[in-house]
Amino acid sequence: MxxxxxxxxxxxxxxxxxxxxxxxxxxxxxxxxxxxxxxxxxxxxxxxxxxxxxxxxxxxxxxxxxxxxxxxxxxxxxxxxxxxxxxxxxxxxxxxxxxxxxxxxxxxxHRFCGRCGARMQAVDWELAMHCHSCQHRCYPRISPCIIVAIRRNNQILLARGKRHPEGLYSVLAGFAEAGEALEQTLAREVMEEAGVNIKNPRYVGSQSWPFPNSLMVGFVADWAGGEVRIDPFELEEGGWFDINKLPRIPGEGTIAHKLIMRVKAEIDQERNSES
Missing domain, CATH: 3.90.79.20 (Nucleoside Triphosphate Pyrophosphohydrolase)
Known part of the structure; x- marks a missing residue:
């Protein structure tokens, strides 16, 4: 070991x-x-x-x-x-x-214990910090976060966040709350941020996002109903975009880009099968 x-x-x-x-x-x-x-x-x-x-x-x-x-x-x-x-x-x-x-x-x-305030010491056989005063042990924090590309026919739902550069649009994302399954997080975050319902979520992949400690869990889902109502506290603007007329999106290497390209691949495949 x-x-x-x-x-x-x-x-x-x-x-x-x-x-x-x-x-x-x-x-x-x-x-x-x-x-x-x-x-x-x-x-x-x-x-x-x-x-x-x-x-x-x-x-x-x-x-x-x-x-x-x-x-x-x-x-x-x-x-x-x-x-x-x-x-x-x-x-x-x-x-x-x-x-x-x-x-x-x-x-x-984690130099000091969050429970009693004593100085913590590194554990020599696993990656953890331990308090010998109250026996509290801590491990690196990982915060699960869903990120989802939502499709409606040949369109994809994109939004511009408060911290996004001007003109950059991405898919929706949000942290899982205590006690939630990821499927519940998907439904809640999409409704809170965009006001729509989704169905048929498909897991695509995940990505460590160390800003500071997120684990992005990526999905593609289908629109199930509702009109887009963007949350003004978290987003600047958003809406449906034709998959072939996309605005500026996150670059290659990000899971957001991968999800958008997955939706495009699905739409292209359906178009090819119909022709």
């Missing part, structure tokens, strides 16, 4: 996911540092918390937590937003980067 605080062997080429204030270190050619520690211009990592976080392409992956504004890694490259890795055609790499960011956030926010 791999322990979270084990150290890599000197002759072991590994992936180095260095996180500083939520940003990630990349080399000058925008790659995650990889290789033997002795061959990389890294600072002395004995001064940093290092955590084993898994494997990527049969190589071990390590999280290194750096301070905000740390310049000791400047010889390796620069820190960028983890979001910038989404554009790369490498889902596995983004997933590991997401894990690194979430683990770093977890360790930074």
């Amino acid at each position: 791999n322990k979270p605080y084990q150290k890599p062997a000197q002759d072991e080429p590994v992936w180095w996911f260095v996180i500083s204030a939520g940003d990630i270190l990349v080399t000058d050619d925008k790659q995650i540092p990889h290789g033997y520690l002795s061959e990389l211009p890294m600072p002395d990592l004995r001064e940093y918390k290092t955590v084993f976080i898994g494997e990527l392409r049969e190589r071990h992956c390590y999280l290194v937590i750096a301070d905000f504004g740390d310049t000791n890694f400047s010889a390796v490259g620069d820190f960028i937003s983890v979001r910038e890795l989404i554009t790369k055609d490498d889902d596995a790499l983004f997933a590991m980067a997401a894990r690194a960011k979430q683990v770093a956030d977890f360790l930074a926010t």
Whole structure:
């Protein structure tokens, strides 16, 4: 069993996911540092918390937590937003980067016990923080969130959120509440945000979304009735768009883009079968 605080062997080429204030270190050619520690211009990592976080392409992956504004890694490259890795055609790499960011956030926010206030200590055999005062133990938080593309004939329902860039439209999304099944979350969120009913939900896939700790669970569903009434507290505008006349949508690599393309593929397939 791999322990979270084990150290890599000197002759072991590994992936180095260095996180500083939520940003990630990349080399000058925008790659995650990889290789033997002795061959990389890294600072002395004995001064940093290092955590084993898994494997990527049969190589071990390590999280290194750096301070905000740390310049000791400047010889390796620069820190960028983890979001910038989404554009790369490498889902596995983004997933590991997401894990690194979430683990770093977890360790930074669980130094003290939320139950009694005592200092917490890292568990050496699993990724957890433990309070020896009241025996409270915490694990990295994961917040499940549904994201759904809704189809009506040859149209798709898209909306622009309050935090979206001007002109960018996406599918609907929302967090699961305590005690809810995901099917219930789907129905509730769609009704709250758009005022419509849905039917025939189909699971498509999921994506870790470390902003800060979401797990996006993606569906496609069919419109079942109701007129669109956009929630003004969460959305700027929205409505039905012809699948071949889409506005600006989220880029490739995001699950939102994947869901929109799934709806387009369904419509194209039906059109082809009718011709």
